[in-house]
Amino acid sequence: MEMMYVHHFFSMTLMKTLHHILLAAFLCAVAPSSSLAQKGLLAKRLAGRDVADLLVPASKWVSYPAYADRAAWDRLTGARRAGIIQSGEKYLNHEWKVVKATDYLAFERTGNRDIMQNPFGENNTALGNLFIAELAEGKGRFLDQIINGVWHTCEMSTWVLSAHLPVQRSKRSLPDIDETIIDLTSGDISSMMSWIHYFMSASFDKVNPVISARIRQEVKNRMLDPYLQRSDYWWMALSGNPDQMVNNWNPWCNFNALATFLLMEPDAKRRAEGVRKSIVSTERFIDYTKDDGACEEGPSYWGHAAGKMYDYLQLLSYATGGALDIFSEPKIRNMGEYIARSYIGEGWVVNFADASAKGGGNASVIHRYGKAVRSAEMMSFAAYLDLRNPHRGIEERDLFRALEGLQYDAELDKTGPAMSTAPWSWYPQTEFCYMRAGNAFFGAKGGYNAESHNHNDVGSFVYFVNTTPFLVDAGVGTYTKFTFGSQRYTIWTMQSNYHNLPMVNGVPQKDGRNFRSRAVSFDSVRRTLGMDIAGAYPSDASVKSWRVEYQLTPAGALDIRYDFELSAVKAANQLNYLCAVAPEMVGSGVIRLKNGATTVELGYDARAFEPSVEKVAIDDTRLSRVWGDALYRISLKAIKNVPKGRYRITVKPV
Secondary structure, three states, rough: OOOOOOOOOOOOOHHHHHHHHHHHHHHHHOOHHHOOOOOOHHHHHHHHOOOOHHHHOOOOOOOOOOOOHHHHHHHHHHHHHHHHHHHHHHHOOOOOOOOHHHHHHHHHEEEEEEHHHHHHHHHHHHHHHHHHHHHHHHHOHHHHHHHHHHHHOOOOOOOOOOHHHHHHOOOOOOOOOOOOOOOOHHHHHHHHHHHHHHHHHHHHHHOOHHHHHHHHHHHHHHHHHHHOOOOOOHHHHHOOOOOOOOOOOOHHHHHHHHHHHHHHHOOOOHHHHHHHHHHHHHHHHHHHOOOOOOOOOHHHHOOOHHHHHHHHHHHHHHHHHOOOOOOOOOHHHHHHHHHHHHHEEEEEEOOOOOOOEEEEOOHHHHHHHHHHHHOOOHHHHHHHHHHHOOOOOOOOOOOHHHHHHHHHHHHHOOOOOOOOOOOOOEOOOOOOOEEEEOEEEEEEEEEEEEOOOOOOOOEEEEEEOOEEEEEEOOOOOEEEOOOOOOOOOOOOOOOHHHOOEEEOOEEEEEEEEEEEEEEEEEEEEOOEEEOOOOHHHOOHHEEEEEEEEEEEEEOEEEEEEEEEEEHHHHHHHHOEEOOOOOEEEEEOEEEEEEEEEEEEEEOOOOOOOOEEEEEEEOOOHHHHHHHEEEEEEEEEEOOOOOOOEEEEEEEEOO
């Protein structure tokens, strides 16, 4: 989550003292305990050894062919060579976009991020494609445009997105030249420039040595120095606060830092210090993630959460000759297999939090992760995704992934495709539950209302039949400054009353760490998930308990039971269900949902509820790409206001 943290600046002496204290704590042995068995995995593997002694000298760990080895590049790119070159040719006449001051200011003036991000992103995409095309072809045809792109990038005041700049002391979205911020994109560019320098510096030097020197200087100023000097970037999670939320920013930024130090830091002592600090910080993300491995940010973020952690760990293993390798740990495998289990089918995924309901993941990353943790499930799922996408892409702005993908293409081609069809998946710490029965898929969550990319959705669920959506989670619209600011929960997609949840006494759920589920249980024999969601509501709801139980029958019907007790009756309870298609009232107590060739019916007690349907118009392109121009909300309003009672709802294929 792009959270706005106030940064404090320390003197170099204090910063070094803090760093050494944190490192010492990191290296201390953890007393054996079942609850701590999956924490400190990197620290245990390091076991008092000095990182400096484990690092492979300079960049000798790099296994990709030298730029001049044309035969090796022909073998590596294989059948993809022509397509890679064609992608680069599209940018031979690219006009490098200027990101104006007003483009940065637009974020704070209107909340719009894209005005700055779009031209910046177009330049980065162009540079990545040109570089990979030159590696594939090797004739120097793309060299001048690569130089143009590199020089243009070096001339920018910042590589940080406007949406991420308000963490500056100024709290403004125009870059302050006196303060260096490291964010996701500045890290991506540092990593990209490092790889470009690694492969092309000799060619640059033949044109003018200033080009390579400029890259080295900019990377030092924008990544190497600030990373060593500061420990107060929020994503580093080095504040010592045990309750700090740690999300995808951590492995993503630390991976980019690791790549940059390994490729660009000439001083062995500083290189080891940078690697050591990245280990301390990345360990915080691994420790924060529950042992069950679920990604609380949802599958859309897995690629830059657990997926980017995998990249980090793989790169660390390469750089230490395999000495620091934790891929055999069950938690690391769990974190990988989550992405396969969260896939419903036909491109649909379980999309709690800000995740989109459409996706699946990067087949190449999933395959390589699966290979590292020896998960046949992940590898076959990757092959399934790859089969669905005959035009295998290449991550031109993530050069490590691009290069790794080329190395493992042949293995992916030989892997048999299969979608995960596990009858159930239960994540007891994160409180996610997925079930399959008949032709139906059900997914629900407990948890709490301060998760990364949180929606107020404790107890919410999704329901699909024949891989067709019926009761759904909308996801999130286009990001603006309001998405991650104080007005976040004024956005309808974040509110519990636009999830498949009740309004208790007319009151929706509240955001915050203390608003959470209680007494969550899963019965794999009965295929039943139960929890008390009363704790997710504020005191205004006057709810003592609200037990919800979901059962998926062998035929794929969903039986929902609510058992509640209120301390006071203030307003009518209301059960809300968000639908992918327009509901049709077909009789007393029956609402029909027809989506293509599949139909389900929602049944309720007509004596207990007054039904209504609201069309939720969608004018946001990020949502409309998934759902079209509207979603629909069924609301069942209780006719009798009682302090204690039971409700039952059924949803079944017909």
